[in-house]
Amino acid sequence: MNLFDVYPINPINIVKGVGSLVYDDKGTEYLDLYGGHAVISIGHTNPHYVKRLEDQLHQIGFYSNSIEIPLQKQLAEKLGKVSGKEHYQLFLCNSGAEANENALKLASFYNGKKKIIAFRKAFHGRTSLAVAATDNAKIVAPVNETDNVIFLPWCDEAALEQAFAQNEISSVIIEGIQGVGGIQVATESFLQKIRSLCDEHNAVFIADSVQCGYGRTGKFYSHDFAGVDADIYSMAKGMGNGFPIGAISISPKIKPAYGMLGTTFGGNHLACAAALAVLEEIEQNNLMQNAAEVGGYLIEELKKFEQVKEVRGRGLMIGIELPEELAHVRKELLNKHHIFTGEAKPNVVRLLPALNLTKAHADQFLTAFAAVLKPASVTA
Numbered sequence: 001m002n003l004f005d006v007y008p009i010n011p012i013n014i015v016k017g018v019g020s021l022v023y024d025d026k027g028t029e030y031l032d033l034y035g036g037h038a039v040i041s042i043g044h045t046n047p048h049y050v051k052r053l054e055d056q057l058h059q060i061g062f063y064s065n066s067i068e069i070p071l072q073k074q075l076a077e078k079l080g081k082v083s084g085k086e087h088y089q090l091f092l093c094n095s096g097a098e099a100n101e102n103a104l105k106l107a108s109f110y111n112g113k114k115k116i117i118a119f120r121k122a123f124h125g126r127t128s129l130a131v132a133a134t135d136n137a138k139i140v141a142p143v144n145e146t147d148n149v150i151f152l153p154w155c156d157e158a159a160l161e162q163a164f165a166q167n168e169i170s171s172v173i174i175e176g177i178q179g180v181g182g183i184q185v186a187t188e189s190f191l192q193k194i195r196s197l198c199d200e201h202n203a204v205f206i207a208d209s210v211q212c213g214y215g216r217t218g219k220f221y222s223h224d225f226a227g228v229d230a231d232i233y234s235m236a237k238g239m240g241n242g243f244p245i246g247a248i249s250i251s252p253k254i255k256p257a258y259g260m261l262g263t264t265f266g267g268n269h270l271a272c273a274a275a276l277a278v279l280e281e282i283e284q285n286n287l288m289q290n291a292a293e294v295g296g297y298l299i300e301e302l303k304k305f306e307q308v309k310e311v312r313g314r315g316l317m318i319g320i321e322l323p324e325e326l327a328h329v330r331k332e333l334l335n336k337h338h339i340f341t342g343e344a345k346p347n348v349v350r351l352l353p354a355l356n357l358t359k360a361h362a363d364q365f366l367t368a369f370a371a372v373l374k375p376a377s378v379t380a
């Protein structure tokens with residue numbers, strides 16, 4: 001049997017990881033500034049995480065949502081505290097797409113309306129509503145096409161007002177910082193505008209925090225920079241440090257009813273143990289502060305490179321926009337300097353490392369980046 005060939009992959013077999021370092025099957029060491037797409041939030045094989053998962057596995061790994069799972073309550077309490085949304089409600093699922101799917105569905109249950117506002121270059125996942133709200137025609141199958149999603153230009157307040165005036169809006173879904181879209185930071189005034197229009201029209205503000213959330217920007221949700229609360233926050237990626245888990249954090253104004261949402265795997269014992277380990281590590285080691293400091297340092301240093309067109313982002317969610325003639329940079333960082341980074345088309349290097357990235361590792365990257373940008377290597 002062959003694998004269904006949908007991923008363009010690097011021919012590298014990573015067999016081991018420690019913190020922000022990973023090793024291939026030949027023993028070559030790589031610096032991981034990609035975190036498997038923003039997933040590794042507290043470092044590979046983090047000892048506290050490994051122990052908590054191992055201990056849990058010896059107790060019980062899985063049971064479904066037909067019994068009490070006290071770990072879910074512990075997780076809700078801890079997440080409420082660390083995210084500063086103690087009065088919100090937690091629904092657990094398994095991935096980012098599923099979190100957004102549930103958020104969009106819940107919004108429609110709540111207000112009985114159908115239209116969703118999403119934004120140009122948005123990425124919200126690959127399930128039916130999430131992909132319909134994703135601005136990439138190539139991944140929307142005919143069966144996912146719907147008139148219920150209205151795409152608006154990024155951070156255009158006039159267009160937003162007009163869409164609200166002309167439609168019965170159920171929800172607005174927005175990444176605080178677009179990830180796949182190239183590390184575009186939503187302006188604070190735009191997020192505030194969404195809040196006030198949602199209030200005025202009884203629409204639901206959904207903050208997609210799957211990539212930009214979980215402390216990565218220095219605040220728990222990047223939308224927090226705007227000083228307004230969303231009605232639903234979706235999250236996944238960094239939540240389990242590699243263990244598949246997603247969630248939505250739901251405003252108290254949205255009331256639950258039996259059967260409204262559901263999942264077999266979501267919130268199982270092992271997943272909760274993983275998510276708790278991540279939050280404990282974030283809390284105990286001030287990882288949000290570290291993300292703000294090391295990320296802030298990287299952003300300032302990167303801005304000094306003349307060849308760089310623009311540096312965008314917050315904390316440890318950083319986009320480095322390069323001119324076309326420097327399209328080789330990412331490959332060279334990987335092949336010559338053994339540093340993993342992400343990309344956003346056409347020419348943005350994306351940094352999404354673990355939140356406990358050290359300054360020494362940030363400097364290692366900056367030294368390699370400088371070497372790759374040297375004129376000699378540009379023409380190589």
Ligand SMILES: Cc1ncc(COP(=O)(O)O)c(C=O)c1O
Pocket residue numbers: 095096097098100123124125126175179180208209210211212236237
């Ligand atoms: C902002 C955002 N939302 C949703 C998703 C979908 O998450 P998942 O791949 O876990 O379904 C992603 C994945 O890249 C994402 O970046």
